[in-house]
Each structure stands twice: as C-alpha cells, then as structure tokens.
Amino acid sequence: MSDFLSVFLAVVLALLVAPMLQKNTDTVWANLRQITFVKKNGVLVSTYLLGAVFIWVGLMIVAPQLYMVDFSFRDGAIGGNPDAYTLKNYSYLIFGRDSDENLFNLLHLQIFLKTILASVGVTLLAFLLCYPIAYYLAQSTKGGTTRLFLIALILPFWVNEILRAFAFRILFGSSGVINVTLMGMGILDEPIDFIKADVAMYAGLSYAYILLMVFPIYNAIESLDHNQIEAARDLGSPWWRIHYRVVIPYAKPGIASGCTMVFMLSAGALAVPQILGGPSSLWFTQIIYDWFFTGGDWSRGSAYAFVLLFSCIIFVLAVMKFFKVNLGELAK
Amino acid sequence: MTSDLIQKYMVRFYIAMFFLYLFGPLILMGVTAFNTPTFPTAIPIDELTMKWFSVLANDKDMIKGIKNSLWIGLGVVCLAVPIGLAAALLMSQVHKKAQSIYYMIVVSPLLTPGVILGISTLVFWDRLGVWVDADYNSVFYSGIFLSVIGQSTFISAYCMLIFLSRLQRFDRTQEEAALDLGATNVQVFWKILIPFLRPAIGSAAFLAFLTSFENYNTTLFTIQAESTLTTVLAGKVRLGTNPSLSALAVVIVGITLVGAVMHEIYRRREMRREALAAEAAKRAADIADKGMAPV
Amino acid sequence: MSSGVDLEHVTIRFGDFTAVDDANLAIRKGEFFSFLGPSGCGKTTILRAVSGFNEPTEGTIRINGSDMRGIGPNKRPTALIFQNLALFPLMSVADNIAFGLEVEGVKYVERRRRAEELLDLIALSGQGDKMVSELSGGQKQRVAIARALAVEPEVLLLDEPLSALDLKLRQHMRSELRNIQQRVGITFIYITHDQGEALTMSDRIAVMSAGVIEQVGDGSTIYNEPETAFVASFVGENNPFYGKVVKVEGEYAQIQNKFGLLRGRNTQDMNVGDAAILFVRPEALSLVEGNDTTPAENIIESTILAEEFEGPSIHIHMEGDTEKRISFSVSNEGKGTHLKVGDTAKICFNVDRAIVLPEGDLADE
Numbered sequence: 001m002s003d004f005l006s007v008f009l010a011v012v013l014a015l016l017v018a019p020m021l022q023k024n025t026d027t028v029w030a031n032l033r034q035i036t037f038v039k040k041n042g043v044l045v046s047t048y049l050l051g052a053v054f055i056w057v058g059l060m061i062v063a064p065q066l067y068m069v070d071f072s073f074r075d076g077a078i079g080g081n082p083d084a085y086t087l088k089n090y091s092y093l094i095f096g097r098d099s100d101e102n103l104f105n106l107l108h109l110q111i112f113l114k115t116i117l118a119s120v121g122v123t124l125l126a127f128l129l130c131y132p133i134a135y136y137l138a139q140s141t142k143g144g145t146t147r148l149f150l151i152a153l154i155l156p157f158w159v160n161e162i163l164r165a166f167a168f169r170i171l172f173g174s175s176g177v178i179n180v181t182l183m184g185m186g187i188l189d190e191p192i193d194f195i196k197a198d199v200a201m202y203a204g205l206s207y208a209y210i211l212l213m214v215f216p217i218y219n220a221i222e223s224l225d226h227n228q229i230e231a232a233r234d235l236g237s238p239w240w241r242i243h244y245r246v247v248i249p250y251a252k253p254g255i256a257s258g259c260t261m262v263f264m265l266s267a268g269a270l271a272v273p274q275i276l277g278g279p280s281s282l283w284f285t286q287i288i289y290d291w292f293f294t295g296g297d298w299s300r301g302s303a304y305a306f307v308l309l310f311s312c313i314i315f316v317l318a319v320m321k322f323f324k325v326n327l328g329e330l331a332k
Numbered sequence: 333m334t335s336d337l338i339q340k341y342m343v344r345f346y347i348a349m350f351f352l353y354l355f356g357p358l359i360l361m362g363v364t365a366f367n368t369p370t371f372p373t374a375i376p377i378d379e380l381t382m383k384w385f386s387v388l389a390n391d392k393d394m395i396k397g398i399k400n401s402l403w404i405g406l407g408v409v410c411l412a413v414p415i416g417l418a419a420a421l422l423m424s425q426v427h428k429k430a431q432s433i434y435y436m437i438v439v440s441p442l443l444t445p446g447v448i449l450g451i452s453t454l455v456f457w458d459r460l461g462v463w464v465d466a467d468y469n470s471v472f473y474s475g476i477f478l479s480v481i482g483q484s485t486f487i488s489a490y491c492m493l494i495f496l497s498r499l500q501r502f503d504r505t506q507e508e509a510a511l512d513l514g515a516t517n518v519q520v521f522w523k524i525l526i527p528f529l530r531p532a533i534g535s536a537a538f539l540a541f542l543t544s545f546e547n548y549n550t551t552l553f554t555i556q557a558e559s560t561l562t563t564v565l566a567g568k569v570r571l572g573t574n575p576s577l578s579a580l581a582v583v584i585v586g587i588t589l590v591g592a593v594m595h596e597i598y599r600r601r602e603m604r605r606e607a608l609a610a611e612a613a614k615r616a617a618d619i620a621d622k623g624m625a626p627v
Numbered sequence: 628m629s630s631g632v633d634l635e636h637v638t639i640r641f642g643d644f645t646a647v648d649d650a651n652l653a654i655r656k657g658e659f660f661s662f663l664g665p666s667g668c669g670k671t672t673i674l675r676a677v678s679g680f681n682e683p684t685e686g687t688i689r690i691n692g693s694d695m696r697g698i699g700p701n702k703r704p705t706a707l708i709f710q711n712l713a714l715f716p717l718m719s720v721a722d723n724i725a726f727g728l729e730v731e732g733v734k735y736v737e738r739r740r741r742a743e744e745l746l747d748l749i750a751l752s753g754q755g756d757k758m759v760s761e762l763s764g765g766q767k768q769r770v771a772i773a774r775a776l777a778v779e780p781e782v783l784l785l786d787e788p789l790s791a792l793d794l795k796l797r798q799h800m801r802s803e804l805r806n807i808q809q810r811v812g813i814t815f816i817y818i819t820h821d822q823g824e825a826l827t828m829s830d831r832i833a834v835m836s837a838g839v840i841e842q843v844g845d846g847s848t849i850y851n852e853p854e855t856a857f858v859a860s861f862v863g864e865n866n867p868f869y870g871k872v873v874k875v876e877g878e879y880a881q882i883q884n885k886f887g888l889l890r891g892r893n894t895q896d897m898n899v900g901d902a903a904i905l906f907v908r909p910e911a912l913s914l915v916e917g918n919d920t921t922p923a924e925n926i927i928e929s930t931i932l933a934e935e936f937e938g939p940s941i942h943i944h945m946e947g948d949t950e951k952r953i954s955f956s957v958s959n960e961g962k963g964t965h966l967k968v969g970d971t972a973k974i975c976f977n978v979d980r981a982i983v984l985p986e987g988d989l990a991d992e
Contacts, residue, residue, distance in 0.1 A: 037425065040425070040517070041425075041517055041521075042516060042517025042518045042520075042521070044517075044518050044521075045517055045518060045521045048414075048418060049418045049421055049422050049425075050422075051418075052414055052415045052417075052418035052419070053415070053418050053419050053422050055415065056415045056418075056419060056438075056484075056485075056488050057419075057437055057438065060453075060481060060484065060485045060488075061437060061438070061440065061441060061485060062437065063456060064449075064452035064453050064455070064456035064457075064485075065444075065448075065452050067452065067455060067456045067459060068448070068451060068452035068455055068456065071455050071459070129350065129353075132343075132346060132350075133346075133347065133350050136343060136347060140343075147596075151596065152351060152354070152355075153354070155585075155588060155589070156354050156355065156358055158542075158584070158585070158588040158591075159358060159581055159584055159585055159588070160546055160561075160562060160565065160581070160584065161546060161548055161562070162548060162562055162565040162566050162569060163361070163565065163577065163580065163581040163584070164357070164358070165569070166361065166565075166569050166577055166578075166581070167357035167358050167360065167361035167581070168357055169569070170357070170360055170361050170364055170578075171356075171357050171360060177360055207353070207354075207357070210354070260443065261443075264443055264444075264445055265445070267445060268445020268446055268447050268448065268549060269549070270446075270447055270548065270549050270552060271548045271549070271562075271566055274566060274570055275566065275569050275570060285445075285447050285549075288447060288451070289447075289552070289553075292451070292454075292553065298454075298455055298458075301451065302451060302452075302455055305447065305448050305451045305452075306448075308445060308447075308448065309444060309445065309448045312443065312444065312445060316443055327432075327435065327436055327439065503711065503713060505709045505710075505711060505713035506713050506715060508680060508700070508707075508709070508713065509707070509709055509713035509714075509715075509774075510715075510726065510730070511699070511700045511701045512678055512679075512680075512700045512701065512705070512706060512707045512775075513701075513706065513726050513727035513730065513774065513775070513777075513778055514701045514702075514727050514730050514731060514778055515701055515726070515727075515730040516701060516730070519730045523726075523729075523730070524715065527717045528717065
C-alpha cells in the first residue's frame with residue numbers, strides 16, 4: 001500500500017513541480033509558449049493535458065498491449081530462452097504438443113470455437129430478448145413510466161457480477177429452485193443437471209450483459225420520431241415490416257453498439273463460466289487463466305489472450321462493415 | 333379490435349416475463365439469505381434467520397477484500413477521472429486528421445475484453461520491474477497498484493465519454509469571453525471550465541468507483557497475492573458456499589435501492605427548481621421588457 | 628491623443644481562403660464605428676483580430692498607436708460583447724459583471740461595489756444576486772455590456788449583440804447602446820448585417836463585402852453617395868439600370884439602357900465606354916401623369932407587374948432591364964392609382980437623384 005501511495009504521489013508531484021522548476025529556464029519556456037497549443041491552454045494546463053494523456057495512452061494502453069504481443073512470441077516456459085522469438089505459443093494452440101497423438105490440439109481449438117460461437121449465440125439471444133423491451137420503452141411509454149422502467153432495468157446491474165452468477169446457481173443448482181419445484185410437482189423424478197448442460201451458463205451470460213444491449217438500442221429508438229411509425233402504419237405496413245424497414249434501420253448504430261459490447265463481454269467473460277460452467281466444459285478465458293496461474297507459462301497465456309483480442313477485433317470490424325457504422329457510433 | 337387487444341396483452345406478458353427474468357433470480361437469492369439451510373436454498377423455507385448476516389460480518393477474508401476494493405476504487409477515481417478529463421479536453425484540440433486515430437486509441441480499452449487489459453498490465457509492469465531491478469515488495473509487483481492501473485485503463489475511457497458528452501453542451505465562447513476580460517488560461521480552466529464540468533466530475537467519479545468496485549476480469553489478473561471483494565466472492569462461490577453471500581447481495585441491493593431512490597428524489601427536485609427558475613425568468617422578461625426603464 | 632484603432636494593410640487568411648483583404652482604417656477615439664456587411668463578409672474576423680482571438684496574416688493592428696501583434700486577448704485594452712453574449716451561467720449577475728476584476732485580483736468588497744455601480748448604469752440596481760437564467764433577453768444584453776465595461780476597456784467591440792432580440796426590443800436597445808456609449812465616451816466598434824442598426828447608431832460605417840472594405844463614411848454619405856455598386860444596392864433599396872456610358876458632361880454621365888438614355892451624377896469619374904450601373908432610389912421615382920411631357924429625359928416606360936396596397940402608400944413593381952424589378956411607391960391620395968397590372972406606365976426621376984457607378988456585383992437580396 002505504502003509503495004503504491006509513494007509512486008502515486010511521486011507522479012502527481014512530478015507533474016506539479018516540473019513546470020515550476022523549469023520556469024527558471026526562461027528561454028526554454030519563452031520558446032515553448034510560442035507553440036499554439038501551449039499558448040491556447042497555458043503552461044500548467046498544457047502540462048496536465050499532455051502528461052495525463054501520455055500516461056494513459058502511452059503507459060496504460062499502447063505499451064502494455066504491444067508488450068503483451070511481443071511477450072506472446074517469446075518462450076516463457078521454465079528453462080526456455082526468453083530472449084529469442086518463437087511461434088511455439090501459437091502453434092501450441094493449433095497443434096498441441098508434438099508428443100500428442102492428434103495432429104491438432106483439439107481440446108483447445110474446440111474450446112476456442114465454442115467460446116466464439118456461443119458468444120455469437122448469446123449476442124443474438126440478448127438482442128432478441130432486448131429489442132422488444134427497448135422498443136416498447138422508447139416508443140410506447142410516457143416520461144415517468146419510462147424512468148421507472150429504466151431504473152428497474154439498471155437496478156439488477158448494481159449487484160455484483162459474481163453475485164448475479166451466484167443467483168443463477170441457486171436457481172439452476174441440483175437442489176435449486178427449478179429442480180425442487182419440478183420435483184415437487186412430480187414432473188421430475190430426479191434433478192436435471194442444468195449446470196453440466198451449460199444451460200445455466202448461457203442463461204447467466206445473456207442475463208449478465210442484457211443492460212448493455214437494451215440501453216444503446218433504447219437510446220437509438222428513442223430519438224425516432226413516432227410519426228414515422230404512424231406514417232408507415234397509415235400506409236398499411238404490417239408491424240413486422242415497420243420494424244424491418246423503419247425502426248431497425250434507424251436503430252442500427254445502437255444495435256451495432258449493443259452487439260459489439262455483448263459479444264466482447266461474453267467472449268471475454270470469466271466469472272460466469274467459472275461459476276456456472278460445467279466442470280468438464282471450459283471457456284477460452286479459463287484456459288488463459290490457467291496458463292497464468294496454474295500452468296505458469298505467461299507467454300503462452302499472452303499468446304492465447306492475443307488470439308482472443310484478435311477475434312474481438314475481427315468481430316468489431318465485421319460489425320462495423322455489416323452495419324456500416326463507424327467506431328464513434330459503437331463506443332458511446 | 334380483439335387482435336389489438338390480444339397483441340396488447342402479449343406485449344404486457346412479455347414485459348412481465350422479462351422483468352421476472354431480471355429480478356426473479358435476485359429475489360430468490362435474497363430469500364436464501366434469510367433461510368436456515370447451509371446450502372443457499374430458497375424453497376422450502378425452513379425457518380427465518382438473520383445468522384447469515386453475522387456470518388458475513390465476521391468473514392475476515394471478505395472484510396479484507398472489501399477494504400482492498402475500497403482502496404483500489406479510491407485510487408481509480410484519483411487516476412481515471414483526471415485522465416478522462418484531460419483526454420476529453422484534448423479531443424477538440426487534436427489535429428483534425430489525427431482525431432479519428434486518437435479517438436480509436438482512447439476508446440479501444442472499452443472494446444477490449446477485461447482479461448486482456450489485466451494480462452497486458454500484469455506482463456508489462458512485471459517486465460518493467462525486472463528492467464529496473466525492482467524489489468519484490470515494490471509497486472511493480474503490488475496487486476493493489478497494478479489493479480488500479482489495469483482498471484483505470486478502461487475506466488478512464490468511461491470518464492472521458494462522460495466528459496465529452498458534457499463538453500458538447502459547453503459554449504466555447506465562454507472561454508473566449510473570460511480571456512477577453514483578462515483571465516489567464518489557468519484562470520479560465522479553474523473558473524469557467526471546471527465549474528461547468530463539476531456535475532460530470534461527480535458522475536465520472538461515482539461511475540469510476542462503482543466500476544472499479546465491481547470489476548472482476550481485469551482485477552483477477554492484476555491482483556495476484558492480494559484480494560478484492562470480487563475475487564474473494566468468486567473464490568467462495570466456486571468452492572461451494574453458504575448463504576452469507578446472499579446476505580451480502582441483500583446488503584448491496586439495499587444500498588442500491590436507497591441510492592436509486594435518493595438519486596430520483598434529487599433529480600425531481602432539480603427539475604422542479606429548473607422549472608421554477610424558468611418560470612421566474614419568463615415573468616421577469618415580461619415585466620422588464622414591457623416597462624423597461626430608459627437608462 | 629493618438630487615434631483609437633488603426634488597421635494597416637490587414638489581411639487575414641485561413642488556409643486558401645482570404646477572409647479579410649488589405650483593410651486600411653483609422654477608427655477615432657471615442658467614435659461609434661460600425662462594420663456593416665452580409666454574413667461571411669469578414670467583419671467578424673476583423674473584430675476577432677482586434678480583440679486578439681486571431682492574428683492578421685499580414686499587416687498591423689494598432690490600438691492607441693501600439694502594435695498589438697503577439698498580445699493575447701487577455702492583455703489588450705479591448706472588451707468584446709459576443710453575439711450570444713457568453714454570460715457565465717453558473718455565476719450570479721454581479722459575479723458576471725465583476726469577473727474581469729476578480730481575475731485581476733481585486734478584493735471582493737471593492738469588486739462588489741464596482742458591480743453595483745455598473746448595475747446602476749444599466750438600470751438593474753439591486754439585481755446582482757440573481758442568476759443569469761432569471762434575466763430577460765434585454766437584461767442579459769445589458770449585463771453583458773456592464774461586464775465588458777467593468778474592465779474599463781478603451782475599445783468596446785460588439786459582435787451583432789442585438790441579433791437575438793425581437794424587433795421592438797432591438798429598436799429600444801439601439802438608443803440605449805448609443806446612450807451608454809456617449810456616457811462612457813470610449814470607442815465602440817459594432818458589427819452588424821442590419822443597416823438600420825448601423826445607420827441609426829454609428830458615427831461612421833465601413834461597408835464590407837467579400838473581405839474587402841468597400842466604403843467608409845457616415846450614414847448619410849453611405850446612403851446618398853455610394854461609391855460602389857455593392858454599397859448602393861446593400862444599403863437601402865435601390866433600382867439598378869445597366870448600360871454603357873455614352874456621354875460625360877460636367878458632373879453628369881449618360882448611359883444607354885434598354886429603356887433609352889438615362890442620366891445621373893458621375894461621382895466616380897466614369898468615362899465614355901465604361902460599363903456602368905445607374906442607381907435610382909425608389910423614393911426618387913415618380914409616375915408621369917397624363918400627357919405631361921416636360922422632362923424629355925430619364926423617362927422609363929415599362930409594364931406594371933404587381934401592385935401592393937399598404938395604407939399610406941402603394942408599392943408598384945415594374946419590369947426592369949434585368950430580372951430585378953423596378954420598385955417604387957406612390958403616396959395614397961385617396962383615389963387609388965387608376966393603374967392596373969399589365970398596363971404600361973411611364974416613370975421618371977431627377978438627374979441629381981440618380982448616380983452612375985462602375986458595374987460590379989450587387990448585394991444579394
């Protein structure tokens with residue numbers, strides 16, 4: 001703790017003191033002040049702006065990501081040579097160990113594919129669940145009611161992600177509410193293992209990120225002039241065509257944004273699969289976690305992480321292309 | 333007519349189901365907090381009890397985790413809010429051609445899975461530690477410090493978006509007016525810009541703290557030997573558990589409800605005050621402009 | 628005493644676009660000076676250059692004789708009133724007014740006293756604790772003026788400050804502004820696209836078009852003695868007649884036009900053969916009644932296209948030599964005009980009330 005504080009204070013102090021110290025070197029500052037940016041913001045504010053953004057972009061976003069990629073091409077195994085570049089971390093994901101019977105690393109590839117496909121599935125499911133609600137809230141309810149609904153939507157998401165997953169465990173567990181109820185009604189003789197069947201996990205994943213689907217779509221549809229829908233209805237358009245031709249095209253940026261976020265969060269989810277996933281079926285992030293904390297090979301973990309990151313980038317690009325939206329509309 | 337009615341009821345039914353899906357699990361979890369069985373059980377209810385709350389209060393791991401979470405949250409607020417503010421202020425000053433690249437870089441943490449942010453922070457700072465030959469007890473290996481850094485990477489972007497949306501409503505001529513009246517750039521910053529952004533600073537700090545407090549994916553990688561509330565919770569849930577977790581959820585939901593209600597009351601009062609001010613202005617305008625006294 | 632504000636060969640470019648082209652002006656101390664021109668003519672750019680928000684690409688701006696280059700807006704003896712006023716919404720009226728003193732480090736009691744003085748000046752005594760949002764449009768206007776006056780500028784710059792007000796209030800504020808200016812006695816530089824504002828308030832006016840200062844002069848000179856076709860057409864109503872100069876004689880020049888030979892004053896030394904426009908104001912045109920044939924020249928015979936009855940006067944529009952119609956009014960003498968749309972009518976004007984200017988672009992309607 002004290003270490004953290006001292007470094008933090010040091011950074012703050014450096015930012016504050018540096019310009020004051022350098023005020024002595026007048027010529028340097030006289031020249032610096034001529035730069036339009038410094039002129040416009042003043043010396044102190046310029047230092048703060050550039051310093052803060054440099055720390056963030058440089059030391060927190062770009063450098064760590066680049067280093068992670070670099071690291072993933074090195075041999076991080078115990079006894080390996082950490083200075084030489086190698087492809088073996090990636091080839092392990094595809095081919096596994098040389099000594100293995102199978103040509104491909106079927107276990108990891110399967111998990112990877114399952115993660116991606118299931119995330120796409122969860123995204124679609126979340127969209128189907130959320131679109132009607134978003135539309136209803138945006139177009140059919142009035143001020144006060146809408147606010148109430150919105151608060152009701154947000155409320156569950158103030159509860160910790162872990163606890164939400166825990167709630168599903170209570171619901172789907174072998175002595176959980178569903179099983180007890182069904183057995184009590186005599187429909188079942190013995191409990192269904194929802195967790196092993198991954199039902200609990202998919203339900204939990206859809207649940208976990210529903211808010212991030214509802215809100216962008218709601219925001220997009222809200223600004224749609226209700227008269228457009230009336231006009232379409234007036235022209236004899238059936239309800240499904242109104243949505244297909246009027247509402248959905250209008251809400252496209254919101255839908256794209258929601259889908260991107262839900263996919264990214266699902267593919268990168270760790271808590272829900274850990275808590276609700278069956279013991280035999282892993283999520284890709286769990287393999288990454290294992291490389292770091294039980295396998296002890298950070299390089300290989302980094303390589304796997306990069307593969308995950310890359311898939312997410314591909315997905316984002318695909319969404320941008322498919323929905324014809326730009327990044328600004330995605331991240332709102 | 334009847335088909336309209338059927339459609340209406342179907343919509344209602346759907347909404348009811350949706351909110352049942354949203355709240356059902358949480359309500360059931362709440363029930364388990366008051367039920368006696370050691371494994372969280374909602375039905376049947378054996379006997380109502382408060383013992384899980386005292387179990388919760390005496391859980392040393394949990395208390396330590398909460399403490400760490402609070403510290404990390406505080407650190408994230410102190411780091412992410414100023415960074416987000418600077419990034420938002422810089423946005424309008426970046427050269428037009430570089431603007432889209434700048435934007436792409438600064439929102440990228442929002443589109444990156446949390447685990448990856450955690451991993452990259454971990455390996456990067458670990459490497460830095462080796463590079464400067466840091467002591468193993470130094471910040472480079474401190475779970476708390478790395479968690480603050482890792483979480484701030486994306487929470488800063490949230491803060492930036494909050495500031496950007498507030499800045500969109502900022503009238504830039506106010507800055508020019510202040511300059512014209514003799515203010516220095518620093519004075520403009522503190523007397524004009526910061527007062528205008530104050531509500532945004534408040535919500536950014538609040539959101540930053542909350543997001544940090546709830547974060548799991550990034551923290552799991554950066555926290556290492558330490559623990560936070562979420563990592564303690566996850567550990568417990570995975571290892572099988574007792575209803576003290578439900579009790580914790582009840583506490584959190586309770587705090588949330590109070591917060592939400594207070595926020596709503598505050599908002600209503602603000603709205604009423606604004607309406608009153610508008611009304612007063614209108615009246616003033618009517619009186620002043622009609623019978624205006626010549627200067 | 629040196630002069631107020633001098634512009635010497637001021638040119639301001641934004642990339643390839645020239646916003647102000649070689650402006651030369653000497654604005655006197657204590658003068659109410661207006662820049663008049665359509666939007667986009669560069670008048671606001673000049674104002675921002677004087678206040679220090681942008682620097683001239685070439686040329687020099689002097690205030691009280693000293694070169695302002697490199698001096699920021701917060702160090703110039705100017706104060707700007709913004710088009711949207713730019714009052715600080717989070718501060719009280721008094722804090723707004725005293726802001727300039729606050730940043731100078733003046734003590735609270737003193738600046739409060741100054742604010743009260745200025746509130747008296749703008750007839751808002753005792754309203755210093757109100758928030759800006761509680762004021763009406765006209766009151767905000769006056770607070771903006773007080774805020775600018777608080778820093779005791781030598782030059783007050785006003786960027787169309789009345790444009791957001793409704794017509795009645797605008798007319799009231801004109802006389803109020805003029806009043807304040809005469810009381811405080813400092814130089815006012817006023818930017819407007821509204822000629823009524825410029826003509827009623829200003830000592831002198833500079834008419835601008837497309838970055839160029841077309842003419843500088845007092846209101847009646849601008850109106851009666853325009854030097855360019857743009858000024859003639861922008862300030863007040865005017866009827867243009869295109870033609871070539873065929874005869875120059877004393878102070879007059881004659882042009883050949885579709886309607887025949889037209890003669891007017893030759894103030895710009897036009898020569899025979901020059902392309903010209905002869906301008907006649909609507910109030911200088913009159914109908915030739917009956918068979919009166921006394922003035923043999925400056926008679927225009929054309930078709931009546933429209934008649935608008937407006938109580939005291941009747942506006943008549945006739946076919947002109949271009950797409951622009953000839954417009955003028957006759958006063959209502961209680962018996963109508965006996966003219967019908969489609970009729971041909973003769974109108975005439977006095978030589979001394981027409982002016983022949985070099986051909987040039989007219990102001991857009």
